[in-house]
Amino acid sequence: MTAAYKSIVDRFATSIRDGRVPAGTRLPTHRALAREHRIALATASRVYAELAAMGLVAGEPGRGTFVRDQRGHDGVEPSRRLPVPRIADLSFNQPLAAEQTSQLRHALRELSTSGNLEAVLHQQPPGGRSRERAIVATHLLDRGIDVPPARVLLANGAQQALDAVLTATTRPGDVIAVDALTYPGFALLAAAHSLEIAPIPSGAAGPDLQALDRLCAARPVRAIYTIPTVHNPLGWTLDRPTRERLVAIARARDAWIIEDGTYAFLDEAPPLPVQALAPERTFYVASLSKNVATGLRFGFLVAPGAHEQQIVRSLRTSTWGVSGLITALATGWIADGTVARLEKTRRDDATERQQIARAAFRQLDYTAHPSSYFGWLRLPPDLRADQAASHLADVGILVTTADAFASTDHAPHALRLALATPAIDQLADVLERVSRTVDSMPR
Incomplete structure (x- = not known):
């Protein structure tokens, strides 16, 4: 058979x-x-x-x-080729400020003349050196996270940090609760660790916590993965009472919480992180990929005290330590205020881009955080996402369909549009073209 x-x-x-x-x-x-x-x-x-x-x-x-229409561009690893010359890439965010190249040159010159240049060539300890961890701990104070430097661990990007958390806290076969639509990289990690993903239904403002509680009552949920601030891809920011209810469920059901704060900087005044509400069971993970540069593979995590050594062991197993050069650049930019200035620039830029997007999609079902770099475009009920992606590819526009973000068997017919990569003066034309293409597709 x-x-x-x-x-x-x-x-x-x-x-x-x-x-x-x-x-x-x-x-x-x-x-x-x-x-x-x-x-x-x-x-x-x-x-x-x-x-x-x-x-x-x-x-x-x-x-x-x-x-499915195979000419479309979707999934975690979409094809980068198009049947016509490329007009815009709305499948991946690569935000860059005009001054960043000169900032990098200046930082490298400063580093080359520093008295401790040789230190970047030395092997870094797993989790980073105490000085750099202290700089990140100070940075996290602005996020509402107050922990000693020893609780902060450095990683080569948020993906490695998430991998270290799963290595330290789960075993093959464990059940992990995630939103029905969520960050695709986490699903890849869960599969690599042989974990079972259990989707939580979601509404316009956040996950269905009653459904989460029922799931935790019926199944031995080991951990809950959440993006409470500027959710990827739906853009919500959970309010304080919702975060407290999430914490109460995790405590009652004895589940770990994995909080992804990678996009949190885009919300200027969010509620306290879940980590601050439940430090004894929350792993907080973030990076500088979205607020500084995607190529700067610098991440960090805050772990409950009882798991610090297990996380360090996981980091040692995967890459031993972080890059000394990248760490010096990243922590230098945190310490001198460059990161804070770039975050303000990013928020202002994202706000302007969202205003352009809302104008372009005024006749369509579009959802986004007002200062995020992405939006969720729900398609009319008689259109399929793969068809929309294919038609957009035919006019030179790359997009990502909902499949990449779905933790359920059936993905909704929607597109996740990344707004950061096109030039701001070209974005209105690109998004109007998306709107016209979707509107003109045969039903």
């Missing part, structure tokens, strides 16, 4: 890839597929599940299973 089911998957995949089954084709129902190939209904479901995992089909509740 295994060989038979695999051969069915292979035949479908080949037919879809060579165009014999064109994009948009509605495939047989699970029962019809089972009857046609004389296989069990569960096996037929497995066939479609594998095709969906390959990105070849998409299931829509109540409508059926459809062949």
